[in-house]
Amino acid sequence: MRLARLAASGTPLSPSAIFLTLMDRIIIHADMDAFYAAVETLDNPSLRGKPVIVGGDSPRSVVSAASYEARAYGVHSAMPVIQAKKLCPGGIFLPVRMHRYQEISQKIMEIFHRFTPLVEPLSLDEAFLDVTESRRLLGDGRAMAMKIKETVRLATGLTCSVGVASSKLLAKICSDLHKPDGLTVVAPGEERQLLSGLPIGRLWGVGAKTRDKLRLLGVQTVGDLARLPEELLTAAFGAKHGRNLYLMARGEDHRPVVAGREPKSIGGETTFERDLIEVAALKRELLGLSVQVANRLRQKGLAGCTVTLKVKYHDFRLVTRSLTLARPTCDQREIFRAGETLLEKTDAGRVRVRLVGVSVSSLAPASSVQLDLFSGRERARQRGLHLALDAITERFGKNAVTPARLLGKEDGTKGDDGGG
């Protein structure tokens, strides 16, 4: 970074020098247009130009993505599918194919990495890129943004919208200004002017509640917000959130682009088609979720200490109960047992329940012992080999044969193709 170079040159770094250097960054925010719907159209070109709506197929599902043609009917993501069907009866409703979106997402992220190693994905379809150090090789921000759009389009057939600015805050706001297929650059020094006319809801972290509260304070635009003193904002919104609002209104955002973030929690949840009252039924669901979560933990090579149960009652009241285990786990039985215990600390059985979820946090790399135990034993079980394994163990002792050896994993043959 420039800072490092400055420091190495022996130049004393005053706070304002650091500030100016940080202001000099080039941050790109790239965001795919109507991603899930666009992928569906890509895979089935006859959908082009039609109102495509991707969402779950149960009665309580919501819309995950809507093509621009569908948005013209007022359909948007997070809207109940039932409502979308009323607004857009001629719409083409498709189920979510997450694996396919993940596949394409990987391609896109690989392209981003050709421009800089500093790529911070925010979801499957968007990422921040700090391209400050790439500019001598690849040209200025606008040139790189154009190149990114072109490369993504050629490789995937999809369009994205890109924002270029000196901070994450502005880059993200810019990428949204001229969607779809947009390219918006804000020059250093023009940040505040661009911000001042925007409704406060455009700021990252300002949702419905904050908006309502700010409205009571007479704030509609970011310009209005910039007139409020910091003390008032911290008193109303807490130290952190208040300070953030104060800084964002001034276009000040020095958050770095962080590549390679590790997940902090992994969980699963289900909303039932009909509310459940029987504890036994809830436990069946909990068991399924525990298996799901444990599998994903092991896939990622992680284990966690804290198990959290989430219960949403019929009236949308949400409660969580959590407990911390002595050791990290990626074992579905341990996760399930913890969930069962936690379920007793809720009103389950007395009140109708709409949703249960379970998640594991305080994550750390799972030990090889934990992973081997499961990968080997679970696979052996799947292949119906556990009987053989048990028999051999019984006759020759525990260490006579490992599940890995039984599956031929140790002589280089593939052991995880899931076949039988």
Add this chain to the structure above:
DNA sequence: TCTGGGGTCCTAGGACCC
């Protein structure tokens, strides 16, 4: 019209230890 599922981050209170 009736509200998903995957997450992150922050706050606050209580327990416990020194």
Add this chain to the structure above:
DNA sequence: TCTGGGGTCCTAGGACCC
């Protein structure tokens, strides 16, 4: 017998994002 303050960990809830 009464009374501190700071630090850390755990738990619960809430706002927000895509």
